[in-house]
Amino acid sequence: NAGVTQTPKFQVLKTGQSMTLQCAQDMNHEYMSWYRQDPGMGLRLIHYSVGAGITDQGEVPNGYNVSRSTTEDFPLRLLSAAPSQTSVYFCASSRQGGRNIQYFGAGTRLSVL
Amino acid sequence: AQSVTQPDIHITVSEGASLELRCNYSYGATPYLFWYVQSPGQGLQLLLKYFSGDTLVQGIKGFEAEFKRSQSSFNLRKPSVHWSDAAEYFCAVNAGNMLTFGGGTRLMVKP
Numbered sequence: 337n338a339g340v341t342q343t344p345k346f347q348v349l350k351t352g353q354s355m356t357l358q359c360a361q362d363m364n365h366e367y368m369s370w371y372r373q374d375p376g377m378g379l380r381l382i383h384y385s386v387g388a389g390i391t392d393q394g395e396v397p398n399g400y401n402v403s404r405s406t407t408e409d410f411p412l413r414l415l416s417a418a419p420s421q422t423s424v425y426f427c428a429s430s431r432q433g434g435r436n437i438q439y440f441g442a443g444t445r446l447s448v449l
Numbered sequence: 450a451q452s453v454t455q456p457d458i459h460i461t462v463s464e465g466a467s468l469e470l471r472c473n474y475s476y477g478a479t480p481y482l483f484w485y486v487q488s489p490g491q492g493l494q495l496l497l498k499y500f501s502g503d504t505l506v507q508g509i510k511g512f513e514a515e516f517k518r519s520q521s522s523f524n525l526r527k528p529s530v531h532w533s534d535a536a537e538y539f540c541a542v543n544a545g546n547m548l549t550f551g552g553g554t555r556l557m558v559k560p
Contacts, residue, residue, distance in 0.1 A: 355477070356492035367497040369548070371550075376458065376552050377552055378453075378455075378539055378551050378552045378553050379493075379539065380453065380550070381547055381548065381549075394547065395549075403545075410476040426492060426493070428493075428548075435481055435500050435543075437483075437495050438494040438548055440485075440494075441492055442492045443492055
């Protein structure tokens with residue numbers, strides 16, 4: 337079982353560059369989300385989606401875009417990377433509703449110079 | 450809005466000693482509560498969850514947690530810590546579709 341797959345695992349960008357972090361899940365989950373993890377701050381929600389064609393902002397959405405054209409994929413786009421976006425990014429998926437367990441990918445470690 | 454506080458950033462315990470990691474939450478309704486563990490360089494793995502019913506819940510790897518509504522707490526415990534338990538632990542509360550995490554507690558285990 338693949339679960340939640342994130343690519344790449346590591347990435348270094350220069351300020352102003354753009355890139356897309358990929359996330360795919362094979363569990364047919366309706367809900368997908370992106371978090372960033374920074375020391376001492378836990379994981380903070382960036383964007384989430386409750387189904388194909390539906391996305392919404394989380395706690396820290398500025399500087400990031402998302403789209404959800406299929407149930408399986410939920411890419412995160414950085415249009416103009418900034419050093420403040422240096423972080424570890426996690427994608428998660430679950431069935432709809434607060435009782436459902438979120439399954440996490442292995443993360444993408446991003447450095448912006 | 451919901452929030453989660455983990456007061457202890459770092460905890461060091463000796464192997465074989467008992468462990469308690471603290472978690473306090475703020476949420477207006479009955480919360481759905483979770484504990485996750487993250488080993489170095491890895492994603493998050495669910496340890497246990499509380500939705501309703503018995504306030505003492507059992508999880509994987511010998512962990513348990515107790516929900517105390519009066520104290521808005523959901524503390525994680527383990528009777529005897531193993532060296533492999535060294536990791537970072539996150540408490541989280543789910544309100545609707547948004548999972549809110551605490552800042553995490555890094556556990557170090559002394560031989």
